[in-house]
Amino acid sequence: MADFASALNDRDVLLLFGLTPPRASVTAEKADQIAEVTLRRLEGMPLDGLVLYDLDDESDRTEEERPFPFMRTMDPADFLADHLTGWSEAAVVYRSVGKYTPEELTTWLDSVPPGQPTVMVGASTSGKQVRTNLPEAQALCRSRRPDVPLGAVAIPERHKEKSNEHERLIAKQEAGVSFFVTQVVYDVTAAKNLASDYVYACRDRGLEPARMVFTLSLCGSTKTLQFLQWLGVDVPRWVQNELTNSRDPLGLSVVHALDTARELRAFCAHLGLRCGFNVESVSTRRAEIEAAVHVARQIAFEMGD
Numbered sequence: 001m002a003d004f005a006s007a008l009n010d011r012d013v014l015l016l017f018g019l020t021p022p023r024a025s026v027t028a029e030k031a032d033q034i035a036e037v038t039l040r041r042l043e044g045m046p047l048d049g050l051v052l053y054d055l056d057d058e059s060d061r062t063e064e065e066r067p068f069p070f071m072r073t074m075d076p077a078d079f080l081a082d083h084l085t086g087w088s089e090a091a092v093v094y095r096s097v098g099k100y101t102p103e104e105l106t107t108w109l110d111s112v113p114p115g116q117p118t119v120m121v122g123a124s125t126s127g128k129q130v131r132t133n134l135p136e137a138q139a140l141c142r143s144r145r146p147d148v149p150l151g152a153v154a155i156p157e158r159h160k161e162k163s164n165e166h167e168r169l170i171a172k173q174e175a176g177v178s179f180f181v182t183q184v185v186y187d188v189t190a191a192k193n194l195a196s197d198y199v200y201a202c203r204d205r206g207l208e209p210a211r212m213v214f215t216l217s218l219c220g221s222t223k224t225l226q227f228l229q230w231l232g233v234d235v236p237r238w239v240q241n242e243l244t245n246s247r248d249p250l251g252l253s254v255v256h257a258l259d260t261a262r263e264l265r266a267f268c269a270h271l272g273l274r275c276g277f278n279v280e281s282v283s284t285r286r287a288e289i290e291a292a293v294h295v296a297r298q299i300a301f302e303m304g305d
Helices: 003-008 028-042 076-082 102-111 134-144 156-162 165-173 188-205 222-230 237-245 249-271 284-304
Strands: 015-020 049-052 090-094 118-121 150-154 179-184 211-216 275-281
Touching: 003 076, 003 179, 003 237, 015 165, 028 284, 049 076, 076 090, 076 134, 102 134, 118 134, 134 150, 150 275, 156 165, 156 188, 165 188, 165 211, 179 249, 188 211, 211 249, 237 249, 249 284, 275 284
Parallel strands: 015 049, 015 275, 049 090, 090 118, 118 150, 150 179, 179 211, 211 275
Antiparallel strands: none
């Protein structure tokens, strides 16, 4: 496995590709087939790593009906170890820590290959009952596996609402976090505000800002747009208007994603903040999957070292 810690420190722009593991109900043979097709699509792409999500049901976060039904997926670590065996680069395994007991997290941490990064995610709401909260999980990782690059989630929308997300990031950094991956970015201004407040707050404290990886996700239909909004992604009104009135919303979404990447990279260079992009491919539609691959390849072409 490639050295993710070195990529975090050395790469100008980090490039990741985000995947949802197959449904938990699929057979081992089907999971192998999905992995094989995925690896073929990514062949030759200069990625610094995959992102494998650990989905949790977030229906407690809002009373609005979920546009797509929640389906339990395979454990991302199992999908990586048992099916993505042909992948030789790094893979960032997400952990929705509230689903697991401390004992379960300990067992998993003990099985993590040396240097394999993880992003630990807390509960979707403060009132949700959890088996392990985020600070406990971070402390467990720090004490049990200090060699594991530990990541955390950054949410520009929360900063827009409460203006304190940068303080949360600093607290997570002090808890051992070495990189951040944002929620899907459609509101570029909100992402820039968070990055700016975080960098200047770090400077005030004499801290080196951790790398911030911005997540890009494509929208090829009105239902996908509704789902993004259900997840809490702030899609500006002008972007909503363009997507809903376009004859080719997916093509327009590709243009918007690449423009977002260019603007954020330039702004982070101005701030002196190491950045990166996580291009999500979580759709089952072939056109959207191939469009996500195109976006990742274009970012690699434009921003590669």
